[in-house]
Amino acid sequence: MSFADFGVRSFVPDSQVGEFASHLRQGKVMASRCRDCGHVAFPPRSGCTNCGSAAFEWIAIDEVGRLVTYTRVEYGPAGFEAELPYVLAIARFPLGVTVFGQLSRELAQTQPHVGMPVKLAARLLANNRASYHFVQP
Numbered sequence: 001m002s003f004a005d006f007g008v009r010s011f012v013p014d015s016q017v018g019e020f021a022s023h024l025r026q027g028k029v030m031a032s033r034c035r036d037c038g039h040v041a042f043p044p045r046s047g048c049t050n051c052g053s054a055a056f057e058w059i060a061i062d063e064v065g066r067l068v069t070y071t072r073v074e075y076g077p078a079g080f081e082a083e084l085p086y087v088l089a090i091a092r093f094p095l096g097v098t099v100f101g102q103l104s105r106e107l108a109q110t111q112p113h114v115g116m117p118v119k120l121a122a123r124l125l126a127n128n129r130a131s132y133h134f135v136q137p
């Protein structure tokens with residue numbers, strides 16, 4: 001599985017952190033952590049935005065985060081028609097990462113609110129693709 005298998009629609013075919021999709025397929029949502037300065041990035045990055053190092057390791061985002069904001073999408077872009085309607089959200093996690101993604105269908109049917117606790121979960125899509133979404137902890 002490569003980065004081309006990530007998400008509802010791939011906007012880039014490959015990435016130096018292509019294993020990201022493989023981790024999702026194994027049920028793990030992973031970030032990258034710089035081996036030199038400890039900076040954590042999500043989506044994972046092979047080049048540290050803090051110190052420029054190319055040395056990184058994978059770490060799981062398996063903690064509880066908090067919803068920062070959200071919006072309900074009724075008319076999505078090309079490639080997302082089958083997902084409609086859905087809720088896009090941003091959540092912050094204690095690791096220091098801010099994550100953009102969809103709420104799970106189950107969570108979207110509740111009353112989302114700022115500050116709501118969420119976890120990240122891997123999600124398998126049609127056509128054997130993988131992604132992640134926010135779920136209830």
Ligand SMILES: [Zn+2]
Pocket residue numbers: 034035036037038039048049050051052053
């Ligand atoms: Zn660094």
